[in-house]
Amino acid sequence: MTRIGIAGIAIESSTFSPHRTTVDDFRVTRGDDLLARYSFLDFPDVEWVPLLHAVSLPGGAVTEETYAALSEEIYARLREAGPLDGLFFDIHGAMSVLGRVDVEADLIEGIRAVIGPDVLVSASMDLHGNVSWRLARALDLITCYRKAPHTDAWDTRERAVRNLVKRLRDGGKPLKAWVQVPVLLPGEKTSTRIEPARSVYALVDEVEALPGVLDAAIWVGYAWADEPRCQAAVVVTGDDLDVITAQAHRLARAYWDARRDFAFVAPTGSLASCVAQALASPARPFFISDSGDNPTAGGAGDTSWTLRELLGMPEVLQHTTIYAQIVDPAATAAAVRAGIGQKVEVSVGGHVDSGPCGPVPLNAVVEAVDSDDPVAGTAVVLAVGGLKVIVTERRKPYHLESDFLALGLSPRTADLVIVKIGYLEPELYEMAADWLLALTPGGVDQDLPRLGHRGIVRPMFPFDPDMPDPDLTPVSTW
Structure with a gap:
């Protein structure tokens, strides 16, 4: 045996x-x-x-x-x-x-x-x-x-x-x-x-x-x-x-x-330009990747910069927009205490990764509570106009339609779906009528030189774009 x-x-x-x-x-x-x-x-x-x-x-x-x-x-x-x-x-x-x-x-x-x-x-x-x-x-x-x-x-x-x-x-x-x-x-x-x-x-x-x-x-x-x-x-x-x-x-x-x-898997731009293109397009649902804080690449999941920007865009609040998601245990607990249909005032995100932006004030209505999510723990939906913000007790990626449906959200009928993700996972990819990748800040920023690598071996592409051809002779005798 x-x-x-x-x-x-x-x-x-x-x-x-x-x-x-x-x-x-x-x-x-x-x-x-x-x-x-x-x-x-x-x-x-x-x-x-x-x-x-x-x-x-x-x-x-x-x-x-x-x-x-x-x-x-x-x-x-x-x-x-x-x-x-x-x-x-x-x-x-x-x-x-x-x-x-x-x-x-x-x-x-x-x-x-x-x-x-x-x-x-x-x-x-x-x-x-x-x-x-x-x-x-x-x-x-x-x-x-x-x-x-x-x-x-x-x-x-x-x-x-x-x-x-x-x-x-x-x-x-x-x-x-x-x-x-x-x-x-x-x-x-x-x-x-x-x-x-x-x-x-x-x-x-x-x-x-x-x-x-x-x-x-x-x-x-x-x-x-x-x-x-x-x-x-x-x-x-x-x-x-x-x-x-x-x-x-x-x-x-x-x-x-x-x-x-090698190029990005989707057209890219700033968050503002991606939102403007999405709203001007007839394609629905239109997905936007909030790529800088992608939790499945290592992002903290609580970077609040994108949420702050979305709240400052009146046109976003006038459309059906789903934002998935931002982790904040305290804000989640406050929403649960308030209850569905009630107003809540919380400061969301920016507690762990405060570099791009600190906590964002949010005056919202609690639209949904799921207290038994196997990954997120508790997840809630906080609504500001047409913007539906998913806030979770623990970090969770939103890759499946069922993740949204569990909170009463229908991504297929939304105008915009903005997800902390890089390339779209298969279910979202098939669902999206169109898609843009927003180059947003966070711990997995797509702009690698902006992060400031110091420990990698140099020269290295793309940090040294004009470096000479390397010796690619394999080691094969050990």
């Missing part, structure tokens, strides 16, 4: 966000609950050993105390588990911890200290993760998503597990070819819905199909952390050293050559 452990800590952390992620932000699963997370573990003659998996909505950097608690429990459970043949390492790849600069490498090296060098480890990652030399060296198999938005997230995890079981049965440790590409772009410029990412990522399937190749992957990297590992990367694994080395170089070169062609 082959014994395979399962462990991981998964979060995307913006070092530019003042939010701090603690244990309370993570959903931690162990035992049977962890096994139930995966529907594809039905391999004969495999004993799955659930250790610990922790996943959190993206946010600010993780506190050291939180990381220590989670990682030490993984190490302790590994020591108790007994000998393993393999480990499925289910991570995101863009976790930042206060005081550390390459925490996923720290985590796998800590795991290696317990399980030793011979246990086969297979990692599944988000394509917005970072792959340093230390991380690549400590893993045996590594793969990542091939689509953004990430409609293939669970396919990727299944591929990582399938490759692990296959190599444990008949292949042993594969060879690897790794290379970083000095390009750092936000996900909103690298969506595989459009060119050039669509064609660049199509090459991954071509490479994977070649004889001598087991898997191929391209990481965009994570743009809102300021660490040396933050840049694009390529890893190709297989059994033919010449082939995987050549193909890793091919993929890296394709990404580098396309660097100037």
